[in-house]
Amino acid sequence: MDGVDKEKVQRIVYEMSKGSKYFQNEERKDAFITQKINNLRTQCDKLTQADLSHFQKVADRRILELEATRDLSRIWLHVDMDAFYAAVETLSNPTLKGKPMAVGSMSMISTANYEARKFGVRAAMPGFIARKLCPELIFVPTDFKKYTYYSDLTRKVFRRYDPNFMAASLDEAYLDITEVCKERNINSEEIADELRTSVYEETGLTCSAGVAPNRLLAKVCSDINKPNGQYVLPNDRMAVMTFISSLPIRKIGGIGKVTEHILKAVFGINTCEQMLEKASYLCALFSQSTTDFFYSVGLGLGKTDSPEIRFRKSISNERTFSATEDEVLLYKKLEELADMLSTDMQKEGLCGRTLTLKLKTSSFEVRTRAVTLPKYISSREDILKHASELLKAELPLSVRLIGLRVSHFDGDKYGGATSDPKQKTITDFITSIDANRNCFLPDVADHDLVGHTETDVSIGSWQTSRDPIDGNQSSDVNCQSGTGWRSEEVRTSGNNASCSNYGQVKEAVGSTFPIQGQFEDTSTLNLSNLPEDEGLNSCKDKTMLWLNDYKCSLCGIELPPSFIEERLEHSDFHLAEKLQKEEESRIHQRTSDSSRSWDQKNRITRESISKRQKLSQKEGSYRPIDYFFVKEQ
């Protein structure tokens, strides 16, 4: 951003925060990092020439191995909407045009428009500081429904170029445009141009694009000519190496403030190519996974594969409020969180056995306390009971945030489900009912939120929404809005939108997940947990079955309107499923509800999977969209 007086901005930010609890905590963290840097330096100094030559050899070998994995056969495009939330708000209120504006609140800004950025106002900056930087700044509260709606519009465009595109958040996506380029015999630059034009025509919003041989690079590229621009990095090794050589490491997804600081302070690394120059030191001081990532950065390597399915590993929620030591109040907050979390988990049919309590003290110190239970839980009572015990052990304490997380899901480690006692029971039970029925394993898996992430090489390469979410009147009693809009979102938009939170995307529910997965879950729950009539009605009502004329409201499978036969078959399937279920409940009347749910879930999921596989074989070009996640909320 030119025109920004960086010194002035820094000074104001410093003056506004200096002396605050937050600031003191930042200083504490800085001190810790400084210590870490000193330790690393010491270790470096201890390295002998012999050590270094040894590590150099190891590093060289590893770099060669990584180089051998280079794949220049794919063309990836990363799209990034420009100041997305702010742009959407301006669309719905044109009087904002040209004025400095920020989406968010006094506590936290999610996105600032370009006029505001001229003043140094940025995403993730608290509103009160932003106002100091720009007194006439207009604040607009976040409205995720709106962003989800526009996000869906953009995704309709993306889908035309890559039906299997990866949504990284509401405003970012990765598209493998290799095939389109081939089929239409045009180059990637033209595709990018055309795509951006289409997005603008269909949404009124501008975006930027980056094209490169892998996702890591594509992401970097989309930032180069932002806003409303694009940059193409050809699939050529020399071009990549030249591009990467002078690139500051901070531009790379996965290298944040701290890593940048450490690498610079200890090794003098500023650019990507220096990752290779200092390879022996890195090799000596960091783990294999970390050095692999660093070397990959130096080589300009990134992921080129199509999204693999991934499972959600945890689900959580947290709230900030004005710090208090009042135990009654704290328990009440805890109860609300347990309530919301349980609801979210049930929406997705999740049960987990590790519960983690997160506390942020009034001095911003973060603590987590966890327990792993002998059985899987998901009910509000179970969560609350164990959470209360964890909390109790920490009191008295002045707290400003409480969070709860459940992880270690059943069916976690693909198939690992059977290793748990309770599951064995269920498995056995179901098996006894129908020997043919296969439980758990990948099936269960699919029913989870799956996403894919690009994560990977260690410090990951995923993306999340760059616009932090506004905590919504953060500091106060407001703990509800979060979930509220989420559930609405799910029902109304029924699409890819996700509402997430973590960055890598979501559909409607909580945070981050792939849409497909989410829907499947939702549907599963509908069928198994709701009164029979509901499921049945939905099945019968063909017009209601296809959300946005595209996605099945029951299981989330995505079938475009042109798939007429498949659609018919699909609705028949749900009907049959329904009937079968009714029949079954008659037979196994005494079956416990929970067991029946499991059973039902598995069967449905299975069907969905095989259906999808069938489709992809038949129609090579069509595959359900996998999402990844987004986080927002």
Next chain:
DNA sequence: GAACGGCAG
């Protein structure tokens, strides 16, 4: 394997 802290987006 579990717990915890931290980074990143």
Next chain:
DNA sequence: ACTACTGCCGTTC
């Protein structure tokens, strides 16, 4: 008067 959520890594026991 500095968010919400998720994933992964490293360390320690």
